[in-house]
Amino acid sequence: MEVIELLSELVKFDTTNDPGRGIKPPKECPHFIRDTLASWGIESELIERNGYYAVYGEIGKGKPKLLFMAHFDVVPVNREEWETEPFELTIKGDKAYGRGSADDKSNVAAVMLAVRELSKMDLNGKVLFAFTGDEEIGGALAMHIAERLKERENLPEYMINADGIGMRPIIRRRKGFGASITVPAEKVTIKGILKETTFKINTPVIETRHAAYFLPGVDTHPMISLSHFLRNTNFIAVSLEGRFLKSNVVPSEVTLKYLEPGEGENVEVDLGLTKLLRAIVPLVRASIKSEKYSDYGVSITPNLYSSQNGKHTLKLDIRMMGYSQVEIEKVLREILDFNIPEAELIVKSNEKAGYLFTHPEERIVRSMLETLREFSESVEPVEGPGAADSRFFTPYGVKAIDFGPKGGNIHGPNEYVSIESLKILPEVYKKVALKLL
Template sequence: MLELLSQLIEFETVNDPTRGKKPSRECPKFIRDTLDSWGIESEIIEEDGYYAVYGEVGNGIPKIMLMAHFDVVPVNIEEWKTDPFKLTIIGNKAYGRGSADDKGNVAGIMLALKELSTKRLSGKVIFAFTGDEEIGGKLAMHIAEKLRKEGKLPKYLINADGIGMNPIIRRRKGFSAIIEIPQQKITIKGKLMKKSFTINTPVLQTRHAAYFMPGVDMHPMIALSHFLRNSDVFAVKVEGKFLKSNVLPSKVELTYVEPDESGEETEADLGLTNLLKSIVPLVRAPISAERYSDFGVSITPNLYSFENGVHRLRLDIRAMSHLPEQIERVLKEVVEFNIPTAKLTITHNEKAGYLFTSPDSELVRVMMETLEHLGEKVKPVEGAGASDSRYFTPYGVEAIDFGPRGGNIHGPNEYADVPSLKLLPKIYTDVAMNLLKS
């Protein structure tokens, strides 16, 4: 398990469209070739320059699907204490980008498939490893639509993209809000100043936007906004570690002008000032949801850019909802009140839903019994982030997410718990066998 995971982590499968980075064909080719060496046939699927590996084990009607993703989020190398693209074992922790999200699960499923391929199965197991989950999961959507058209949708999906060794039965849907406002230069007499804001997550060490907990964690951009709203100063520019729309920036620095008639004339930006001030009301917008969620509705401002005279702020929004129009209505009210010259755009994938599986379902029951038999004390829980299972649930596929214990998802020094990693192949093998019998 650790040897295979080590090989997978060495493939730098970072997905970062803003910087033109995407996983190459090398990692999926390695997955396909490794499976082929074990006698398991699979194919590489390509969509818009992104790759997935798809295959089937067994005969008969497809009943179960196992899925995981091999792409990873960008790294801020300065914050890592180990090489993010080398698996490093310290005690019972396996460090490396993707160790927990999600190459540990890729390795676990691959080894489970190796075992399943040697058994007489009373049904077919479908599997897929995708390379674009971190930017929206169009490959999973493509595979779900392909299976629906071919009449091969599975009854059950185990999406190996979780953490904590508990079956995840609920996950919210993700939306994105983009707010654009033109630069508006003004000249002010005053002092040019700088102020830095650093992230603080004192309880759960993660950079994943879905896990941000207002009242506990400090978001640099929200703190910056609060500072501006309580100061008579004007923004000049913002710089920071902006990596991805669902990754919290570790640090941002505000350059601003403090008005002073005895100071020098300095150029500030009223458009940027008003945009940054609007962050506090935006993240507190009263968006409602269709279903209950432990995490409620979360809104975080994680990506900022300035290009061609336009400031652009992207908000990551998580809600147990299918209703972009309701989200747009509420945010539009906030924008019109605070920055009426700004443009608001809401984006989401219409074919994606949210994960909401009953804890009394057959899939959850079998997963719970399998885990308990292996000595794991478990309970059905909600996962904070979204996952590719959302492309299958609208078609009536019963789904759960699952994964090893670990931490620092999307952040520096990401790790997975070694004992739980070693147990993954057995879990996926046994739960597949038990579901085929049920």
């Protein structure tokens, strides 16, 4: 099957995006995409921004009607959690395992093949396509492409952001924010018993590590459990270690060394770290108001911790259907003033990014639903938990949906894509494009 063969080649490229460790996706993967397209007679260009690459091209003539976009970068892996080699596509039954198999190289492969077939046709308008290498760290390349198309008056009417899951058109997605909280270490010596305990993630319904998919009340976050543990005891933190990967990836486990005060030995503890960890519970329950309805509301997860130069830093991943960075700062500052007045707070978001909110009666949504019914896929439009690069185009009035094959374990170990859904994906993209054209 051609789409599986192409996906297998793409997965072989270790396109891990991990700026915290200075790791960027290598240029060999975008070169492979460009060269493969060229072998099919399709011209494209490499775009480079700050060491990150994208492939961009156009087919057809006339007014731009549709943009396909997908990304080839992936999040880091904990190899010891994987049952297969992450950077080799491993097929077991209907599942193809590998990092990026679902997010998002299966979509890259499917869009490439759809573009190849569309390039052979007499199209009533232009189809644009782009494959980016920095979606997992904010999507600056997608933002650059959106701005460039706007400047050249070349924006499309519609966009299929091939960065979804489940074979259902995603019509709503929240905007992402990042909050960084830093407190000074406060070391003192107290007598007691030194102990250690480990808290682990539990996602009983949907196996994932993606912060946007984390659902309070169903899933257990190790850092929130740790905070609740400290808040209900007189224990004092000594140190914290864990499998911290990225601000939007929930750590699979964290280990707390702590002191139980009383008779025992003299132990150096950290009051600053203790206050920071105890503040997690009120921080993740902050009452932040969003602008539009969302199935998932506002979510706040504490996924990244570091300690250096005598300071502790906790990073929060925040998702909401809105733009209000000022509101987030106000609410979080109030919580910190009650719990850690000396804490330093920085809230960041991309001002040029919006959120996805497309009406279900828009033509692009109806066209996708009609096409899916032709493949015996009867579904309804849904909201996707995570943010995506469509958010850079919606502020310009582009009507967008996110879409992708069935799969699971996105951002987690043993990520997979459903072969049954993947094999029809190129044809789905081609047929939707023809309806819109």
